[in-house]
Amino acid sequence: MEALASASCGAHAAFNRFSYGVRVADTQAAEGGPATTRSRSTGVRSAQARRTSKKAEAWTPVLGRIPILDLSPQQPDDLWPAKAFDGEVVPFGATVFKEGHDVIGAGLVLTSPTGRIVRRPMVQVNPGLGRWAASAKVDEVGPWTWRVEAWLDDxxxxLHDAGIKIPAGIDVELMFEEGARLLERAAEEGTxxxxxxALFRDTAGALRDAGTDPQTRWGIVTEGRVADTIALAPIASLLTHGPVRTLRVERLRAGYGAWYEFFPRSEGAIRHDDGSWTSGxxxxxxxxxxxxAEMGFDVVYVPPVNPIGRTNRKGPNNTLTAGPNDPGSPxxxxxxxxxxxxxxxDLGTEQDFLDFLDAAKRLNLEVALDxxxxxxxxxxxxxxxxxFFTTLADGSIAYAENPPKKYQDIYPLNFDNDPEGSYxxxxRVFQVxxxxxxxxxxxxxxHTKPLAFWERLLHDVNAAHPDVIFLAEAFTRPPMMRGLAKVGFQQSYTYFxxxxxxxxxxEYLVELSQETADYMRPNFFVNTHDILTPYLQFGGWAAYKIRAALAATSVPVWGVYSGYELVENVARPGAEENIDNEKYEYRPRDWAKAAMLGTTLAPYIARLNGIRRSHPALGQLRNIHFHWTESDAVIAYSKHLDAEFTGTGRPDTIIVVANLDPHGVRETVVHLDPTAFGRLPGDSFVVRDxxxxxxxxxGADDYVRLDPFTEPVHVLVVEDDQDH
Structure with missing residues (x-):
């Protein structure tokens, strides 16, 4: 690929002649649109152009000589930049086509925040639809700009036309003369x-040598040095620049990481004989x-650490009356x-909080604050x-509710009463x-606050502090979830x-990895302090292993709420959340005892996070590919990264096969498409769990047997990749 990149760079140098040459057609749309009609001798608009100027100026074409449309990545409405993160391999695409049957070419040009130019050749991935694509690794934080260039490959x-006519004996000498002139033009470019x-001029002379048989002359240009030299940069014209787009590249943790949530007040909390508590x-x-840190997490997320009100404080399991020893919801x-x-x-002083941040930093952990x-x-x-609040007709302030749920201990904010003051x-609070x-x-x-508020706040914060990351906890309708991502939230909770x-x-992973990947980054939390799904409630240890493996391997960002590793699966009756919910009470856990008895998934979680760190293919969102299995209870997918992007010089391929049934053994055949990870259809290869x-x-068809009571998920690496 380095050779291709160099070839693309050389091609660009060759194109400068056509961008600024004498042909009007060549100079049209050099900056994304047609040039004004001008006299070739003076550059002054012609009389005809002046006579029609009023009408012409009312309409400005947007297409260049070669149409470049349907660009990606970009947001659907192109109101905000598309997103990527440092080290992400981003697929770029465009629809490029031309009238007639001429051969065309296309290339990607990126400009990094420091002004570095990166060029990548593009290939047709769907010739019938004119779709061209290239992938590039973005490795600088900040705004990148990019555009697609297209050209007529003369x-x-x-070659296409001559390859048909010359063997058929049609216009043989005329075709050789056309080829000779193209070579002479390339010789003048000197790129x-x-x-x-000298090679091109000598070859042009050989093509004109009517004394040599056509087959010999044809072989001169289709084999050996001539073909190799032209491959460095096409002989081209009609260079057209597509519109410029911006790609916002953020730091690594914005798009990759493993999160762990816990309540500081529960860690070290002590219950006394009289029922009172000393908070952690x-x-x-x-x-x-x-x-x-030992489990391999990157981010520690803590619920709000602010003082908690007394009025209408909730008691255990969301009861309406709190006792004197109940800490209330944070x-x-x-x-x-x-x-x-x-x-x-109860949590300590500001200095204690700063020391907590420092302790995390020493362990290469970041603290996320709710x-x-x-x-x-x-x-x-x-x-x-x-x-800042909504006042009802009786003079009281409206408390929060999501009928039939009521939150009497909370007043929601009203951002419309005093937009500037509340903003x-x-x-100010975020800045503190x-x-x-x-x-x-x-x-x-x-999602309960105006989208316009978030657009303004996130822009203001990130303009002053580009390294700040926001995760949207929005389990709501798709338009709002997507809207929050569009206006700037770096990550989002999901329906996972x-x-x-x-x-x-x-269906959902295809949506996230393709349809919304340009702006929405999913964070696959397997559970939260608010959510304990029936699958986890009744699936036992197998369910917890399955969900962790799926989350850790299918997307670059995933997370767990503490207690998951202990398989805490008892729900509060009538609710989809843990009984004795930590949101309303202290919940100290005996981690040491669980480790001693082996009743913890901590080693399994550590293994998953270790696999993630060792295999860069798992650090990408857009590269998931699903494979067919003969069982509806077994899912299979692969994640592949080409050698040029892994940093190791070798490709990286992970294949995940999971039994989604936590209650029974499943046997099936997995039908792989090896071309999805750089193999030929008939290839065989060694995989290691x-x-x-x-x-x-x-190979392409593989028998699997997955027992939920031992190991319900295969996480396989293609070992042959190290030599492939």
Missing amino acids: WGTW RGEDAP TFRTAALRLPAV YGIGSEAGGHDAIHP IALQASPDHPWVQEHPE AEMR WIDRGVRIFRIDNP TWRNTKEELT LITGARWQW
Whole structure:
């Protein structure tokens, strides 16, 4: 591919002649649109052009000489830039075509934030539809610009026509003369090495030698040095530049990482004989961080750490009456101790929080902070800024509800009463935490706030702090979920938790990896403190292993809520969440005992995260390919990365085969498409299970037996890739 990239670069140099040559057709659309009709001698518009100027100026063509349309990546409405992350391999595409039967070519030109130019040749992936594609690895953070160039491949067109006419004895000498003139033109360009001009002139003379038989002359241009030299850069004209698009490339953690959620107040919490509690603190929570790092996580996410209100405080399991020892929900933010910029006194001081951040950093962990833009009835805003809320006809403030659910401990914010005042305060709150060192925010229920508010806030924050990342916790309708991603949220929760069947998973992952991949990055949390699906409630250990393996291998970002590794699967009756929910009470866990008894999935999770770090193919979103299996309960997919993008000089291919039935053994045949990972259809290859270490010789059709009570998922690496 390096040779191809060099060839593309050489081709571009050759194109400069045509961009600025004498042919009007060549100069049209050099910057994306047709040039104004001008006199060739003076550059002044002709009389005919002046006579029709009023009418002409009312309409401006957008197409160049060669149409370049349907660009990707870009957002569907092109209101905001498409997204990528540092190290992502991005597929670029365009529909490029021309009237008639001429041969055309296309190339990708990227400009990095530092001005570095990257050129990639494009290939036709669907000739009938004129679709051209190229992939490039973006390796600088910041705004990249890109465009597609297209050209008429004059030499390729001549080869095609001559290859038909000369063997048939049609216009033989005329065709050789046309070819000779093209070679002489290429010699004048001088862009293919110092030996090329002489080679081209000599070959032009040989083509005109009517004393040599046509077959011999034809062989001169189709074999050997001439063909190899022209391959460095096409002999071309009608160079056309497509429109410029912007690609916003963010830091690695915006698009890749493993998240772990836990409640600091539960870590180290102590219950006393009289029923009272001593809360865990940032200091005791820091003792949990080494175990989180050992499991291979990159981000520690903590719920809101603000003071919690007393009025209408919820008790255990969301009861309406809290006892004197109940800590309340951390989402009921605000008390006499402060609001969104304050730290709950039970958790420690501001310095304790800063020390917690430092402890995480020493373990290569980042801390993500939950921000919930809502208030308890005791929040200082209620007295200081009543305009931030909705006042009902009886003079009371409306509390949050999602009928039939009611949240009496929370007042939602109204961003329409005082848009500028409320915006300024919210922006201030985020800045407080940014100044304290937080660079990742998980936003609670962003879909209940105006999209225009988020567009403004995310733009303002990222303009000042490009490294800040926002995760949208929005389990809501697709237009809002997608809208939040479009306006700037770097990541989004998804419907993954409720997609369990082969059909559901396949359809959803195709959507995420293709339809919305240019702007929406999925974060596959397997559970949350709010969500415990029936699949997990009744699937036992197998279900927990299956869901973790699927999340960790199908997308670049995944996460778990603490307790998952202990297979905490008992739900509160009538609810899709854990009983004795940690959101309403302290929940200390005996991690050491679970490790001693072997009743933890921590080693399995660590193995999954280790596999992710060792195999760059799993760090990409768009490269998932599904393969057919004969069982509706078994799903199979591969993720492949070409050698030029892995950083190891070898391709990387992972094949995942999962039994989605946590209750029974499944046997089936997996029908692989080896071309999806760079193989020929009939190839055989060695695969190794990265979970068990077992090896098999595989090919296009492979028998599998997956037992949910031992190992329900194969995570296979194609071992032959190291020599392939």
